[in-house]
Amino acid sequence: MCKNHRLLFGGLLIIFSLALGGCQGSKGGGSESITQTRLTMGYIPNIQFAPVYVAIEKGYFREAGFEVELEYGNEADAVALVGAGEQTFAIASGEQVLLARAQGLPVTYVAAWYQDFPVGVVAKSDQEIKVPENLSGERIGIPGLYGASYIGLKALLSAADLTESEVDLRSIGYNQVEALATDQVDAAVIYLANEPAVLRSQGYQVDVIRVADYIQLVGNGLVTNEDTIQNQPEQVRTFIEALLKGIEDTIENPDEAFEISKGYVENLAEADASLQREVLDESIKLWGVERLGFSEAAGWINMQQVLLDMGLVNESMDLDKVFTNDLLP
Numbered sequence: 001m002c003k004n005h006r007l008l009f010g011g012l013l014i015i016f017s018l019a020l021g022g023c024q025g026s027k028g029g030g031s032e033s034i035t036q037t038r039l040t041m042g043y044i045p046n047i048q049f050a051p052v053y054v055a056i057e058k059g060y061f062r063e064a065g066f067e068v069e070l071e072y073g074n075e076a077d078a079v080a081l082v083g084a085g086e087q088t089f090a091i092a093s094g095e096q097v098l099l100a101r102a103q104g105l106p107v108t109y110v111a112a113w114y115q116d117f118p119v120g121v122v123a124k125s126d127q128e129i130k131v132p133e134n135l136s137g138e139r140i141g142i143p144g145l146y147g148a149s150y151i152g153l154k155a156l157l158s159a160a161d162l163t164e165s166e167v168d169l170r171s172i173g174y175n176q177v178e179a180l181a182t183d184q185v186d187a188a189v190i191y192l193a194n195e196p197a198v199l200r201s202q203g204y205q206v207d208v209i210r211v212a213d214y215i216q217l218v219g220n221g222l223v224t225n226e227d228t229i230q231n232q233p234e235q236v237r238t239f240i241e242a243l244l245k246g247i248e249d250t251i252e253n254p255d256e257a258f259e260i261s262k263g264y265v266e267n268l269a270e271a272d273a274s275l276q277r278e279v280l281d282e283s284i285k286l287w288g289v290e291r292l293g294f295s296e297a298a299g300w301i302n303m304q305q306v307l308l309d310m311g312l313v314n315e316s317m318d319l320d321k322v323f324t325n326d327l328l329p
Contacts, residue, residue: 034062035235040071040078041091042220045265047276048193048283050257051113052091053264055246064238070264076100082225083107089239093148094218094303094323095312101322102313106226109323111240111293113247114219116212116286119152122196123187124180125205132160132209141172141185149189152211155306159214177202193282201275217306218299218323219286226321233327241329244292251288254280293328 041049052070055061061068071078078090079097083105097109121140123129129138135157143149157164172179176188176195181202190196192210199206211217222243224236250257258280262269268276300319307313 033065034067035065036067036069037088037239038069038071039089039091040073040075040081040087042072042075042078044072045070047258047261047265047268047280049264050254050261050280050283051243051246051250051287053246053261054249054257055242057260057263058246058249060242060245061239064242065235066239066242079107079223080105082223085225085227088224088228090223091220092223093220094300095148095151095307097218097223097322098300098304098307098313098317101317102307106321107223108226108229108321109218109221109223109295110229110236110327111222111243112219112295113221113243113293114286115289116192116210117148117152117215117217117219117299118192118283118286119148120190120192120196120208120210120212121153121156121187122176122180122190122199122206122208124199125207127186127207129187130207130209132156132162132214135160135187135209136162136166137168138186139168139170139184141170141176141179141188143174143176143189144171145169149191151303151306151310152217153189154310155211155215155217155302156209158306158309180204193279193286197275197278197282201272201278215302215306216296216299217303218295221293221295229324229327237327237329240293240327244329247287247292250280251284254284291328294325295323 039052041052056068075092075096078087079092079100081087082090083100091113094109097107100107121135129135142153170185172185176190177198179185180188180199181204192208196206196208222240229236258277297319300323304316304319308316
C-alpha cells in the first residue's frame with residue numbers, strides 16, 4: 001500500500017505501452033524458457049520496494065523462470081490490466097482487489113506482502129492527538145477522498161464512533177509534511193513508513209495513530225487473475241516464492257538490501273542515508289510475520305465491511321475468490 005494515486009498519468013503511460021508492445025512472452029534461455037513479465041507497483045521507485053529489487057538482483061525471479069520488467073503507476077490501472085488478462089502480476093492493496101471484483105474483474109490476491117495496513121494519522125506531539133477519539137473537531141489533511149488513505153481514515157473514525165462531519169477534513173495532496181510543519185492542519189493521514197520518519201528527521205516530535213492498532217485490514221500484496229491460477233498454478237507459485245525470498249532476505253539483511261536498492265532507486269545513493277534507512281526499517285516492521293505471504297480472512301472481512309459502509313461496493317462478495325493462500329510455498 002504506497003502512494004498509488006500520485007502517478008495516474010504514469011499509469012496511463014503503462015496502458016499505452018502495453019497496447020503497443022504486448023504484456024509478456026517467452027524467450028529461449030538455453031534448455032529453459034524464460035517468461036518476460038511486467039510487475040507493476042504503485043508510487044515511484046522507492047526504498048520501500050527493496051524486496052523486489054533484491055529478488056531481481058539475486059536472481060530469484062530468473063531461477064523461477066521469469067525476467068521481470070518493473071513498472072510504476074496507478075494501482076487501479078494495474079489491477080484492471082491484470083483482470084483483463086493483459087498483464088499477469090501486480091502489487092496492489094486489498095481494497096483495490098475488492099473494488100475490481102465488484103466491477104466483475106476476476107483478480108485474486110495470492111500473497112500478502114504487508115501484514116499490517118500501512119496507513120495512519122500523524123500529528124505533532126504538542127497537539128495531543130494520540131488516539132482516534134482525539135481527532136474530533138481537528139483539521140485533518142488527507143491526499144484526497146480516495147484510496148487506502150481515505151479508507152484508513154474512515155476506519156479510524158469508525159473505531160472512535162466519529163463521522164466525517166465531526167472532523168475538518170482537508171484535501172492537501174501529498175504535502176502532509178509541509179502542511180503539518182506550517183500548521184495548516186492539526187493532523188495528517190500518512191503512510192507509516194514515510195512521513196513520520198521525514199518529520200522526525202526535521203526535528204519534530206510526533207505521535208502516530210496506526211490503523212492496524214484498531215482494525216485488521218489488508219495491505220499490499222501480489223495480485224494475479226483467475227485464468228492464470230487455473231491454467232498456470234505452478235507459474236504463480238514460483239513467482240510468489242521468488243518474491244517472498246526477496247522479502248525474507250531484506251528482513252534478514254537490510255544493509256545488503258539498501259545497497260542493492262541504490263541500483264534501482266534514482267538518487268538513493270545521494271539521499272539522506274539515515275532517513276532512507278529509517279524508511280526501510282519502518283517498512284520492514286510492516287512486513288514480518290511467522291509465515292510470509294499468508295493472508296488472514298479477518299482482514300478481508302473487515303476491509304469488505306469498510307467498503308460496504310462507505311458505499312464503495314454494493315453487496316458482499318465470495319471472499320474465497322478474492323484471496324487464496326493455496327499457492328504459497
